[in-house]
Amino acid sequence: MRLLSIELFKLWHNRISKILILGYFMLIFSVAILSTIKVELGPIEFHLADQGIFNFPYIWHFNTFMIGLLKIFFAIIIVAMIGNEYSYKTLKQNLIDGLSKGEFLRSKIYAILAFVITSTLLVFIISLILGGIYSDYNELQIVFSDLEYLLAYAVKLFGFFSFCLFLSLLIKRSAFALGLLAFWQVFEGIAYGLMKWKLSDYIPFLSAEDVFKFFPLNAMGNLIKEPFSRLSAIQNIADQIGEGFNKDYDISVLSLLIVLAWSVLFLRGAYLLLKRRDL
Amino acid sequence: MSDTILELDQLSKSFGNLKAVDQLSLKLKRGNVYGLLGPNGSGKSTTLGMILNVINKSSGSFEWYQGQITTHQALKKIGAIIERPNFYPYMSALQNLKLICKIKQCSYKTIEEKLDLVGLWDRRDSKFSTFSLGMKQRLAIAAALVNNPELLILDEPTNGLDPEGIHQIRKLITTIAEMGTTILLASHLLDEVEKVCNQVIVLKNGVKYYEGPVDQITQTFGYFELKAIDQTALKNFLKKLPQTKEVKSENNHIRLNLNAELSEEELSKKLAGANIFITHFVKKRPSLEQQFLTLTKAQ
Numbered sequence: 158m159r160l161l162s163i164e165l166f167k168l169w170h171n172r173i174s175k176i177l178i179l180g181y182f183m184l185i186f187s188v189a190i191l192s193t194i195k196v197e198l199g200p201i202e203f204h205l206a207d208q209g210i211f212n213f214p215y216i217w218h219f220n221t222f223m224i225g226l227l228k229i230f231f232a233i234i235i236v237a238m239i240g241n242e243y244s245y246k247t248l249k250q251n252l253i254d255g256l257s258k259g260e261f262l263r264s265k266i267y268a269i270l271a272f273v274i275t276s277t278l279l280v281f282i283i284s285l286i287l288g289g290i291y292s293d294y295n296e297l298q299i300v301f302s303d304l305e306y307l308l309a310y311a312v313k314l315f316g317f318f319s320f321c322l323f324l325s326l327l328i329k330r331s332a333f334a335l336g337l338l339a340f341w342q343v344f345e346g347i348a349y350g351l352m353k354w355k356l357s358d359y360i361p362f363l364s365a366e367d368v369f370k371f372f373p374l375n376a377m378g379n380l381i382k383e384p385f386s387r388l389s390a391i392q393n394i395a396d397q398i399g400e401g402f403n404k405d406y407d408i409s410v411l412s413l414l415i416v417l418a419w420s421v422l423f424l425r426g427a428y429l430l431l432k433r434r435d436l
Numbered sequence: 437m438s439d440t441i442l443e444l445d446q447l448s449k450s451f452g453n454l455k456a457v458d459q460l461s462l463k464l465k466r467g468n469v470y471g472l473l474g475p476n477g478s479g480k481s482t483t484l485g486m487i488l489n490v491i492n493k494s495s496g497s498f499e500w501y502q503g504q505i506t507t508h509q510a511l512k513k514i515g516a517i518i519e520r521p522n523f524y525p526y527m528s529a530l531q532n533l534k535l536i537c538k539i540k541q542c543s544y545k546t547i548e549e550k551l552d553l554v555g556l557w558d559r560r561d562s563k564f565s566t567f568s569l570g571m572k573q574r575l576a577i578a579a580a581l582v583n584n585p586e587l588l589i590l591d592e593p594t595n596g597l598d599p600e601g602i603h604q605i606r607k608l609i610t611t612i613a614e615m616g617t618t619i620l621l622a623s624h625l626l627d628e629v630e631k632v633c634n635q636v637i638v639l640k641n642g643v644k645y646y647e648g649p650v651d652q653i654t655q656t657f658g659y660f661e662l663k664a665i666d667q668t669a670l671k672n673f674l675k676k677l678p679q680t681k682e683v684k685s686e687n688n689h690i691r692l693n694l695n696a697e698l699s700e701e702e703l704s705k706k707l708a709g710a711n712i713f714i715t716h717f718v719k720k721r722p723s724l725e726q727q728f729l730t731l732t733k734a735q
Contacts, residue, residue: 166534170524247522252489435490
């Protein structure tokens with residue numbers, strides 16, 4: 158708790174991170190705004206909330222996916238909170254004042270955990286409210302089915318933030334760390350393309366997908382698959398044009414494990430970096 | 437509780453081929469004011485970095501409080517200022533000190549007293565980024581004192597300050613030393629060390645050249661500066677004295693270095709007896725600065 162309070166103290170007294178954190182939590186509520194989208198085109202009236210996006214249990218999938226997109230906001234905070242410690246040389250001062258390197262890292266991890274938990278709780282509450290208003294089904298066992306999406310959401314966020322923490326400790330400068338994150342995303346895409354093109358020529362029993370699912374960002378993305386093609390409206394259209402989707406939208410245990418394994422690796426790597434370096 | 441706060445044993449640090457600190461052994465005892473002397477690049481800051489947990493040692497060891505507690509626990513009981521003051525620029529002086537109290541696990545109660553001591557209580561709510569360098573350095577001292585440390589480590593505390601700032605900091609250090617706090621002051625400014633320290637450690641190229649009380653390093657038999665109408669006669673006479681170590685012509689006077697006690701009275705009587713009439717006659721003791729230069733040059 159002491160370590161967490163140290164980190165929150167640092168974040169709370171920084172105006173920019175305060176605005177970003179509050180902004181992030183506000184944005185989560187903006188999903189609710191989606192429910193008010195109504196398009197009237199002459200005789201055709203389109204009300205998004207009526208399309209079934211807020212139906213239980215589908216809402217768990219939809220909201221965790223949509224709100225999950227906002228994680229980049231908090232990624233900026235994490236990268237900045239490490240970058241600042243280096244540029245202000247306060248990391249050095251913290252160590253001199255009697256924080257150990259392990260404690261320093263733990264204070265950051267606790268802050269991330271606190272954030273992930275708050276965010277997950279908020280998603281839970283908002284989904285419950287929106288679903289309560291708009292859902293066609295309100296039986297308890299339907300409402301509380303598919304809650305594993307929340308677990309996947311928490312793991313996805315934690316994995317992503319661990320990656321950000323590692324990158325920012327590696328690079329020490331916020332802007333470059335974010336750049337590397339973007340670069341890594343592109344790199345995974347290119348690597349996938351290359352593997353799809355050539356991998357089976359060399360190793361016939363391995364498909365590109367088999368390898369690709371172990372890449373960190375892709376594994377995080379795989380945790381919660383896009384929910385749109387699951388919407389009944391879109392399913393109907395697809396069926397009509399004879400192109401039915403047969404996608405598995407469930408959370409796979411393997412993906413969860415892959416992301417957790419990456420998180421452990423990133424945090425361990427971050428600790429070793431910190432420990433080895435002279436300041 | 438034992439007197440030894442910190443003990444270094446053969447502590448070394450290399451950066452590639454360069455040996456920044458070479459097998460340094462030291463003991464810091466409670467109640468002393470230590471001066472760590474050495475020219476720039478002599479390994480002072482690297483040594484402090486190692487004992488302060490920010491630089492990894494290459495070999496050797498050090499122990500805080502006879503190894504009874506880990507380094508980071510020990511650091512909570514001491515106070516240290518290195519090179520430049522490092523604080524969160526977006527926080528006020530008061531917020532910065534509160535954060536340090538959280539890290540050091542001490543109460544907020546001392547904050548007012550320490551800010552008052554360094555004359556910053558009125559500026560407690562100003563952001564750190566608005567402070568002048570002198571104020572930042574004073575805040576650093578307040579921060580280092582906030583836990584009532586048993587040992588205060590200062591690395592070049594007056595570096596980059598204007599004369600006014602230097603004076604304020606020195607006065608503060610003297611005040612703190614008088615309160616009985618053990619101090620380790622690293623500096624290349626010798627008069628600074630001479631004024632406040634009672635023990636000195638001299639480092640050059642990472643090697644310890646001298647360790648001991650300040651007055652011992654400056655305690656020699658001193659020297660005379662003389663001028664006479666007949667310089668050659670004076671020189672020949674001085675060379676025959678039993679207390680003479682060396683006779684040198686310097687500028688337009690003669691310098692007599694001694695290897696035994698010789699008072700002004702005794703020498704002037706002897707000179708009068710030899711009919712040598714002098715126009716200039718002073719006995720001097722070398723300053724720490726001169727001693728330091730001879731020490732580091734000699735080897």
